[in-house]
């Protein structure tokens with residue numbers, strides 16, 4: 001475990017630590033994500049006169065200072081009283097994008113008020129009218145894209161949470177963005193009957209870019225492009241849904257080939273070092289998302305802890321790019337990964 005994760009663990013209620021750290025089943029996929037990155041080796045290019053680096057990247061009209069986004073993760077107030085608003089403040093300072101979870105514990109309006117660029121994550125809701133309500137609210141708050149998580153037709157079996165009896169937020173906390181028109185908080189719905197027609201209905205109800213999160217098969221990536229989706233996140237939900245699912249960096253190359261440059265492909269799961277980001281970029285990802293390390297930063301140090309995590313990723317990526325002979329993320333090529 002990293003020193004930061006140790007500090008987070010010491011700061012957290014052990015039940016909440018298990019919720020944040022854990023995965024589904026035997027946690028094979030959770031481990032596989034990091035292991036798959038650890039197996040990759042970078043093949044540097046030399047004497048390329050790299051000079052000053054420019055890490056900035058554009059996604060759907062937003063300029064990010066680096067190709068690193070904050071992944072949607074639930075329940076930030078359980079990690080630190082500053083909650084999602086605290087995380088967003090750090091994201092604004094680092095000039096990147098925060099994907100706000102549908103299971104956020106603070107109102108999306110307060111989160112966007114920090115000035116951070118925000119995308120809103122949606123579990124596809126079986127009640128269309130309620131989903132439209134949530135989407136309109138996110139739009140009105142200034143969210144710039146919708147991230148639709150498609151790897152959760154049912155909720156994953158998290159054995160640590162079962163052992164701990166953790167199945168809901170404690171009293172005093174709610175999923176603030178699950179309120180309906182009457183202000184009542186709904187349960188997040190998981191629905192195994194939903195198909196591509198759900199994406200069509202969502203498409204018809206919003207002008208925001210739609211990004212599908214949780215795609216691992218190249219045939220689904222192709223279908224997503226055909227169905228008018230604007231971006232993909234190659235993800236296995238940080239090993240919290242299908243235990244035994246392929247590691248994300250192993251799935252990435254086939255998806256990049258299937259998409260063939262038509263829409264941006266992002267990836268998350270097990271990104272822990274600047275070298276991991278460089279590998280993902282070289283294999284064709286436009287950017288990566290970071291899940292647990294952000295929570296560890298928040299738990300250990302509040303908003304400034306999140307800022308430290310983001311800046312450490314920036315610093316490491318810049319260093320790796322220089323050593324690998326790349327001035328920009330797009331200079332890295334697939335032949336530089338062994």
Ligand SMILES: Cc1cc2nc3c(=O)[nH]c(=O)nc-3n(C[C@H](O)[C@H](O)[C@H](O)COP(=O)(O)O)c2cc1C
Pocket residue numbers: 019020021033071072073074101102103121149213235236237238239240268269270271289290291292293
């Ligand atoms: C505590 C926790 C909560 C999460 N909550 C959500 C969520 O609400 N919606 C979602 O799409 N993904 C959720 N995820 C998955 C993350 O968005 C992301 O895919 C994953 O954490 C990336 O892996 P990493 O933690 O190894 O970086 C969650 C992950 C964690 C660890």
Ligand SMILES: CC(C)CC(=O)C(=O)O
Pocket residue numbers: 074103188237240
């Ligand atoms: C509590 C859930 C809605 C979020 C979560 O834990 C997850 O998506 O992994």
